[in-house]
Amino acid sequence: MTERPESPVLDNPGSDRVKSVRALSGRSARRRTGTFLAEGPQAVREAVAAHAAGTTTTGEATTTGEAAGVVRALYLTPQAAERHGTLVRTALDHRIRTVRVTDRVLAAMADTVTPQGMLAVCALRDVPLSAVLDGGPRLVAVLDRVRDPGNAGTVLRAADAAGADAVVLTSSSVDVHNPKCVRSTAGSLFHLPVVTGIDLSRAVEALRGAGLRIHATSGAGDLDLDDLLDDPDAPGGLAGPTAWIFGNEARGLGEADLALADDAVRVPVHGRAESLNLATAATVCLYASARSQRRGTGCRTGRAQNPHGARP
Amino acid sequence: MTERPESPVLDNPGSDRVKSVRALSGRSARRRTGTFLAEGPQAVREAVAAHAAGTTTTGEATTTGEAAGVVRALYLTPQAAERHGTLVRTALDHRIRTVRVTDRVLAAMADTVTPQGMLAVCALRDVPLSAVLDGGPRLVAVLDRVRDPGNAGTVLRAADAAGADAVVLTSSSVDVHNPKCVRSTAGSLFHLPVVTGIDLSRAVEALRGAGLRIHATSGAGDLDLDDLLDDPDAPGGLAGPTAWIFGNEARGLGEADLALADDAVRVPVHGRAESLNLATAATVCLYASARSQRRGTGCRTGRAQNPHGARP
Numbered sequence: 001m002t003e004r005p006e007s008p009v010l011d012n013p014g015s016d017r018v019k020s021v022r023a024l025s026g027r028s029a030r031r032r033t034g035t036f037l038a039e040g041p042q043a044v045r046e047a048v049a050a051h052a053a054g055t056t057t058t059g060e061a062t063t064t065g066e067a068a069g070v071v072r073a074l075y076l077t078p079q080a081a082e083r084h085g086t087l088v089r090t091a092l093d094h095r096i097r098t099v100r101v102t103d104r105v106l107a108a109m110a111d112t113v114t115p116q117g118m119l120a121v122c123a124l125r126d127v128p129l130s131a132v133l134d135g136g137p138r139l140v141a142v143l144d145r146v147r148d149p150g151n152a153g154t155v156l157r158a159a160d161a162a163g164a165d166a167v168v169l170t171s172s173s174v175d176v177h178n179p180k181c182v183r184s185t186a187g188s189l190f191h192l193p194v195v196t197g198i199d200l201s202r203a204v205e206a207l208r209g210a211g212l213r214i215h216a217t218s219g220a221g222d223l224d225l226d227d228l229l230d231d232p233d234a235p236g237g238l239a240g241p242t243a244w245i246f247g248n249e250a251r252g253l254g255e256a257d258l259a260l261a262d263d264a265v266r267v268p269v270h271g272r273a274e275s276l277n278l279a280t281a282a283t284v285c286l287y288a289s290a291r292s293q294r295r296g297t298g299c300r301t302g303r304a305q306n307p308h309g310a311r312p
Numbered sequence: 313m314t315e316r317p318e319s320p321v322l323d324n325p326g327s328d329r330v331k332s333v334r335a336l337s338g339r340s341a342r343r344r345t346g347t348f349l350a351e352g353p354q355a356v357r358e359a360v361a362a363h364a365a366g367t368t369t370t371g372e373a374t375t376t377g378e379a380a381g382v383v384r385a386l387y388l389t390p391q392a393a394e395r396h397g398t399l400v401r402t403a404l405d406h407r408i409r410t411v412r413v414t415d416r417v418l419a420a421m422a423d424t425v426t427p428q429g430m431l432a433v434c435a436l437r438d439v440p441l442s443a444v445l446d447g448g449p450r451l452v453a454v455l456d457r458v459r460d461p462g463n464a465g466t467v468l469r470a471a472d473a474a475g476a477d478a479v480v481l482t483s484s485s486v487d488v489h490n491p492k493c494v495r496s497t498a499g500s501l502f503h504l505p506v507v508t509g510i511d512l513s514r515a516v517e518a519l520r521g522a523g524l525r526i527h528a529t530s531g532a533g534d535l536d537l538d539d540l541l542d543d544p545d546a547p548g549g550l551a552g553p554t555a556w557i558f559g560n561e562a563r564g565l566g567e568a569d570l571a572l573a574d575d576a577v578r579v580p581v582h583g584r585a586e587s588l589n590l591a592t593a594a595t596v597c598l599y600a601s602a603r604s605q606r607r608g609t610g611c612r613t614g615r616a617q618n619p620h621g622a623r624p
Binding site: 042154157158159160161162163164184186187188191192226229230267268269270271272273274275276277279280283284287290291294295 | 472499586
């Protein structure tokens with residue numbers, strides 16, 4: 001199955017194989033085939049790394065790693081293959097089917113205008129919520145009715161940066177495997193588990209059952225995020241396991257959805273802006289949790305050093 | 313000059329007036345005319361409010377308010393005029409030229425696909441840096457080589473929310489009056505002063521001369537933002553007047569630009585993400601400053617209550 005990069009270059013943009021890859025820009029083909037597109041070196045590198053972490057070099061799934069076969073096929077131009085030698089070597093070592101294509105074929109396959117020489121067809125990333133709960137999560141981001149793929153991807157990237165254990169997109173949210181969403185995650189889609197297609201109420205119930213406190217963001221919330229940061233160890237404070245619910249970019253969370261949460265929290269607005277946008281508000285909340293879970297009150301006396309590799 | 317909403321409805325999408333408004337989607341027409349487009353009820357409402365704050369009802373500039381004539385003309389459909397009666401009344405009270413147009417005319421004028429029934433032609437917003445410095449700013453965001461209008465607008469909105477006193481876009485950055493940027497600010501472009509077209513080194517020198525400490529963000533920065541939050545009152549801490557420099561979305565700040573700053577600060581990354589995106593990283597930094605300037609250490613003992621209206 002594995003083609004060496006020395007094999008013939010795929011050069012017919014009208015071929016069935018090209019069309020079937022291109023079709024993955026649409027949701028129905030993604031669901032039918034169980035695959036999606038990761039475009040560009042950054043996303044492909046993370047996809048190949050996730051694949052390598054989950055398989056041995058003989059292509060078997062490892063017992064502790066991720067399910068086998070994150071990457072189903074890697075398409076790249078000869079120039080990109082040359083530029084990204086380590087990436088290609090890793091792919092071949094882990095028996096990823098690697099196919100050289102012309103620029104025109106790559107352009108015909110891609111959703112992006114400039115996929116920078118490569119794309120990978122990958123297995124869908126979503127996992128059941130139960131798989132997340134088995135890991136004893138301490139920080140989870142829940143997106144409800146979030147419609148813009150760029151916003152959803154940016155929150156997923158921020159959740160990864162904040163050290164979150166999972167992201168949940170409820171059934172009314174955008175498809176996380178949408179190419180624009182995948183791009184916005186900047187590779188983070190391959191870093192942390194994602195749960196999709198679940199009702200908000202069911203997600204909240206399960207997360208609460210697993211010991212997480214449910215905070216929802218609302219401009220009219222009765223708790224101020226800065227107050228929560230002052231007292232992370234108070235009952236219901238941010239030092240404990242927490243799930244954040246973030247609502248639709250234009251309308252926020254509805255009354256009924258807010259009522260599902262334990263607390264409604266507002267991000268303080270000091271100037272004259274009506275609010276922050278979804279992704280920036282979510283990032284401020286997730287970073288508040290990260291700080292509270294790692295540092296406690298933030299007072300000089302008695303605080304622990306951050307154990308989680310802020311990079312040197 | 314002021315047309316009552318009862319005057320004839322402008323109905324020729326091919327007219328010179330329509331073309332001259334439409335041309336404001338481009339930078340050269342904006343610079344030539346000194347005007348730009350604010351599209352949709354949210355932006356128009358903030359534009360009209362800024363206009364009203366700066367003029368009397370007889371159209372004179374107030375002595376303390378903003379320069380007269382923020383809004384040069386308001387175009388809206390009869391349906392929008394009906395739906396936004398208060399807005400139209402405020403506009404007419406302040407002698408804003410208000411013109412009813414058909415849906416087709418509005419679509420021909422607008423850069424946005426759906427301007428939701430209205431747009432305003434406004435005077436360019438940028439002011440000289442000296443005007444900002446005269447106000448004794450305590451928190452300023454500087455964008456250097458930021459190219460994406462959506463990113464720039466989102467940072468401007470976040471700066472407004474964090475209570476910043478101004479935003480500076482250096483000469484190598486996107487035009488803040490670009491329609492996509494204006495939309496992303498969600499009205500904040502009318503809330504705080506914006507400085508454009510200045511060299512980074514000159515901006516840094518002037519800000520430092522005005523007593524601000526210059527922090528630059530960098531993934532390789534030697535200061536961790538969480539450490540700065542722990543000790544806001546330390547020399548160079550975030551409690552004092554601060555300017556933040558944020559660099560290009562893909563490449564960040566170059567060596568030479570970083571060297572202009574007093575400190576290079578990294579936003580901690582706890583998970584496996586390579587970084588945050590520009591707008592989310594900037595928001596985390598600006599909110600860290602807002603918290604430090606308002607709350608000090610954040611320790612329960614001896615902290616002051618937040619004096620700045622986090623909304624109830």
